[in-house]
Amino acid sequence: MSNKILITGATGSLGSKVVNLLKEKTKIENIAVLVRDEKNELAKQYANDGIEIKIGDYANLESLESAFKGIDTLYFVSGGDDNERATLHKNVVDTAKKAGIKHVLYTSALWKDQSNSSPLANLVDSHLQTENCIKTSGITYTILKHNLYAEVIEMMIGDKSQLLKTKTIYLPTANGLTSFVPKKDLAEAEVSILLNPSFYSNKILEFNGSEQITFSEIAKKISEIVKEPIQYISPEKIEFEEQMNKFGLPSHIIEILKTFSLAIANGEFDQQSNDLERVLGRKTTSLSEFLQATYE
Incomplete structure (x- = not known):
């Protein structure tokens, strides 16, 4: 066929x-x-x-x-x-x-x-x-x-050089957990489905990373990787907007950061379905490994 x-x-x-x-x-x-x-x-x-x-x-x-x-x-x-x-x-x-x-x-x-x-x-x-x-x-x-791509982490908090300048992750994500998933894991699973589509006919699959993590924990992991203390601050929404405006960020960027940060704080992305693990036949790439590759 x-x-x-x-x-x-x-x-x-x-x-x-x-x-x-x-x-x-x-x-x-x-x-x-x-x-x-x-x-x-x-x-x-x-x-x-x-x-x-x-x-x-x-x-x-x-x-x-x-x-x-x-x-x-x-x-x-x-x-x-x-x-x-x-x-x-x-x-x-x-x-x-x-x-x-x-x-x-x-x-x-x-x-x-x-x-x-x-x-x-x-x-x-x-x-x-x-x-x-x-x-x-x-x-x-x-x-x-x-779920949110693991690659979104760098977009939200900056690359290594930016983090080493500020030594701060500043987002209104509170203690919200996210099941971040690297795109390479999604691609691997979805290629498997593309090659055997009849096995997944009229199915709805929820693709999450195998771990749930807060930005406070991300700050700790990155601190270990860059060997510098990276602090995590979760401001109130209004304070966040004011600070980002002071830094001169474009309004649409501030809106995107605020929207996803508040959604994380609300627990929108704390999802634990193991559909992705089942398709992959393994757990997703560890976030420690992903962050190491991103910030080493």
Whole structure:
């Protein structure tokens, strides 16, 4: 039975890991990638590898119709714009149905609070709309609900040089636990599913890291790695906004940091499903190991 796989988001950090793992595990002719710019360096590399390049954009229905021809399984990486996500994703699902795609794997997100008062209300709503759109489309699906990527840690607290200057992690995350998961573990599991999609038909999987950790504990681990004391301060929301404004951070960056920090404080990402361990057949990469590689 044919299984031509199309990877969207193929030039992004998660999509590229999926493509590179697929190259090791299936024939090149079974892989296609969706890119917006064929002149992108990764897109050129894929073409040199013999991977079929399809040019498309979630906002362009005609490009999607062309790209989805002959595809059996779609790895559907969620778009980044919260405000437009649901609309753009509906384009993908509608076109996938029209093209006769047999199976869609969608990268969604994990959360606990689905109310309008949740810090993640916009994110939750767009993902819920997409999940419902997929479920009602009639296409066989696997919904992959991701916890926060471990790579988000560095984005939230800064790289090694920044931390050594401030010697402080300053976020309103309180004592909230998060089951961070490295993208390489997600990619490994999701390639396994892409190669055996029928085993995961119409399943919703919650993908968490095997450990739950606070930013206070992260500060301690990084202190050991950089051999300098890194303190953790969890300010009140207003104080955090005021300090970030003083530092001159753009307002949209402050809003993102505040939103995810408050969600962490609320326990949104303290999730303990072992679906990812079951697919991997092992525990996820330890956070000590991940932080060592990031901050050594």
